[in-house]
Amino acid sequence: MQVTYYGHACFLVETQGKKILFDPFISPNPKADIDLSDVKCDYILLTHAHQDHTADVEAIYNNNDCQIISNFEITSYYGNRDMKGHPLNQGGKATFDFGTVKYVPAIHSSSFADGTYGGNPGGFVIWNEEGCFYHSGDTSLTMDMKLIPMLCPKLDFAILCIGDNFTMGIEEAVLAAEFIECDRIIGCHYDTFGYIEIDHAAAKKAFSARGKQLHLLSIGDRKDLK
Ligand code: NI
Numbered sequence: 016m017q018v019t020y021y022g023h024a025c026f027l028v029e030t031q032g033k034k035i036l037f038d039p040f041i042s043p044n045p046k047a048d049i050d051l052s053d054v055k056c057d058y059i060l061l062t063h064a065h066q067d068h069t070a071d072v073e074a075i076y077n078n079n080d081c082q083i084i085s086n087f088e089i090t091s092y093y094g095n096r097d098m099k100g101h102p103l104n105q106g107g108k109a110t111f112d113f114g115t116v117k118y119v120p121a122i123h124s125s126s127f128a129d130g131t132y133g134g135n136p137g138g139f140v141i142w143n144e145e146g147c148f149y150h151s152g153d154t155s156l157t158m159d160m161k162l163i164p165m166l167c168p169k170l171d172f173a174i175l176c177i178g179d180n181f182t183m184g185i186e187e188a189v190l191a192a193e194f195i196e197c198d199r200i201i202g203c204h205y206d207t208f209g210y211i212e213i214d215h216a217a218a219k220k221a222f223s224a225r226g227k228q229l230h231l232l233s234i235g236d237r238k239d240l241k
């Protein structure tokens with residue numbers, strides 16, 4: 016699995032010959048110098064409706080032959096705009112041509128920029144023969160994370176929000192890594208705006224003190240994770 020970081024919570028994961036894009040927020044992100052027309056994908060996975068996760072959905076959808084995977088309310092919102100999608104809800108999973116996707120709980124909120132209700136926010140666990148990973152979306156630490164290793168294959172890596180203020184901060188994310196039984200963590204949802212700036216060295220130290228590795232990718236970095 017190859018992971019490319021497009022900033023904030025936006026990642027492209029390439030697996031089984033497919034390109035899976037999470038939470039596109041690229042053009043409004045002052046830290047991301049990425050041309051939207053360079054972003055190619057087969058699927059757009061949306062953890063929740065907030066603008067800092069969905070701003071570029073329509074532009075990227077229009078540039079690609081792709082479909083959206085998210086909760087029922089979010090896929091309905093885009094369905095009303097003639098955009099294809101597969102609806103999930105909490106605890107549900109479905110299998111696609113790149114693997115199995117399970118939508119898992121997040122403690123957060125979820126509304127579109129125009130005020131439309133975006134359903135309950137979630138995260139995704141995705142697995143296939145190449146491996147298994149988790150994208151937490153925006154969430155507090157939740158005891159429900161302990162269910163992930165009980166219900167899913169062993170995680171090879173996890174993308175966890177670490178920026179605090181709107182989501183887990185470092186100390187919660189370290190506990191999340193323990194709850195999900197995963198040693199290789201990629202941070203997200205930090206440094207994009209003032210509220211969520213983090214101390215990189217302190218963050219890495221907090222993870223390594225518990226035997227975990229924290230990767231803080233630069234925007235545009237592509238990493239082979241298997
Ligand atoms: Ni959010």
Ligand code: MN
Nearest residue numbers: 065067068153
């Ligand atoms: Mn967010």
